[in-house]
Amino acid sequence: MNPNTPEQSQLGKVSAYIDQYDSSLLFPLLRDTKRREIGIGGSIPFLGADLWTAFELSWLNPRGKPQVALAHITIPCESTHIVESKSFKLYLNSFNHTRFESADAVRERLKTDVSAAIWHGGAVMAGAGVKLLQPEAFDREVVRELHGLCIDRLDVECDRYQPAPELLSAALHEQPVSETLMSHLLKSNCLVTGQPDWGSVQIAYSGPQIDQAGLLRYIVSFRNHNEFHEQCVERIYMDIMSRCKPTKLMVYARYTRRGGLDINPWRSSHPQQPPANVRTARQ
Template sequence: MSQNTPEQSQLGKASAYIDRYDPSLLYPLPRAAKRQEIGITGRIPFLGADLWTAFELSWLNPRGKPQVAIAHITIPAESTHIVESKSFKLYLNSFNQSVFESADAVRDRIRADISAAIWHGEAVQGSAGVKLLLPEVFDREPVHELDGVNLDRLDVECTHYQPAPELLRAALHEQPVTETLVSHLLKSNCLVTGQPDWGSVQIRYTGPQIDQEGLLRYLVSFREHNEFHEQCVERIYMDILTRCQPTKLSVYARYTRRGGLDINPWRTSHPQQPPANIRTARQ
């Protein structure tokens, strides 16, 4: 089977917006190559998921009346592929003039199509999760910032704008601590177009205490780095794991939406429930 590459995708190109259901619009990208860059070969050393929110989802009911919903989509980190975000948008647009019997039918169709894409021809080992929120519950959707100690309070000098793991330090010979640290200064750029991707990141860990100034400077160092959201979070996870040696670690980022989609990768060292897919103020 041929391998898709980001450069072959619709990113940065003029696209026809098809409004009749077409699952072939989904463009899977393999995770393996980028994982190899950060030293991951074979079994991945974390659990987790990519939590997507689709704010622009609509279809027609059997009487031709438009319906709208917000979709929460959970893609397991162990899947062999991600779905390129513009192709995801084009795919969702293809529902616009398509008739579906019910919201449940739309949900089931999305789940089947995304599950097939993220395993890209292999047996589906873990299905995507899909939840549709209909207009009657829109008013219950909260806005909440990530919990934790705010690193951005620190008055640090920043001089690195490409990932600099050497900035990470921890008190390896002192008693372990348990902390949750947060920054809103994460910025990276799209791997293909170079457009800015803005995010907030939460780091939960147990282990040698991480130097907060070094961690903040490290997070800022992604500012001119070109990589997809999922790949940035896995890079952050592996750098902290390698250099700070925590016994438990979770890294969770919430990126601002583009094209009606936000992508929120979460990686963790130990089994637990995924974080609630609650948007921040910037999303």
């Protein structure tokens, strides 16, 4: 079977609105293609997941009455594939006029279909996690910013708008530190359509102290870069690990939603609890 490519997806194309359940709408993309570009071959050098939020999920109950919910979906980074986001939106639309016995039945269907897609026909080694929040729980959803020292305060000159890892440096011969830095100035573009993707990024590390001005200029350098969210975060992780030599590293980005979906990749050098899937004000 030939691998799917982003150009074969529905991105940037006129798409039919299908409101009857159809799992074939999910379009998997191989992770390995972009990972090879950043020096990842074989086993991946990090742990993590992609945390999705679906804000536009609806179906019919057995009596034909519409139901709504939010869905939190966790996709393990060790899966062989990601799901192209427009295809995921089209897939969710196919629930709109389909009857399900219960919210649990919807959750199980989502879990089964997404798990199959992210392994693209292979054995499911780690399934997707799915949690549905129904309307009675909506008022418990909070808005919270990423914590850490915001480096956006720095008055730096920026003139690089494609990823420039050479901007990164650290005090390799001084005492190590442990700190968490964050920025709201992450912007990249869709790999296929070139449309802007806006995000905030959090970097927690232990090791040689990272030069904050260089890190901020590096984050800004993604501004005209075309790559999917998951790929950008893995590129940031690998560049920091290579250039700054931390002993521990965590990179977490929260991107604003598009088409009722947000995607929030998280990568870590060491085992830890995934961050809570809590949206920021811009999301």
